[in-house]
Amino acid sequence: MSRQIIQTDKAPAAIGPYSQAVRAGDTVYLSGQIPLDPSTGLLVEGDISAQARRSFENLKAVCEAAGGSLGDIVRLGLYLTDLDNFAAVNAVMSEFFSAPYPARSTVEVSGLPRGARFEVDAVMVLD
DSSP states (O other), X not given: XXXXXXXXXXXXXXXXXXXXXXXXXXXXXXXXXXXXXXTTOOBOOSOHHHHHHHHHHHHHHHHHHTTOOGGGEEEEEXXXXXXXXXXXXXXXXXXXXXXXXXXXXXXXXXXXXXXXXXXXXXXXXXX
């Protein structure tokens, strides 16, 4: 099976040896998005809601570059440095997703790249 590398300037460039996303067949594996401003490469300022919002915007841009949308996502992985922010992240997620929701896991982690407090990755299936 061939792989297609997905890249867009509307999301932050990879900060390591990985691709923003890889399409294999009808499945697109989206790398983690932290709240970096794609135009500056800097972490956005603000609370967890601002960080989550920017991360979902970045994820949306990569989905669109792959020919899909957030509605095509079948699985999300959410990573928070503090699970006390769970409700705030859920509120932001509801701005980007509607039922039927993708499958999801939420994990508290000890740290994320660039000092981010939130990261999201996903799997998308295209028809």
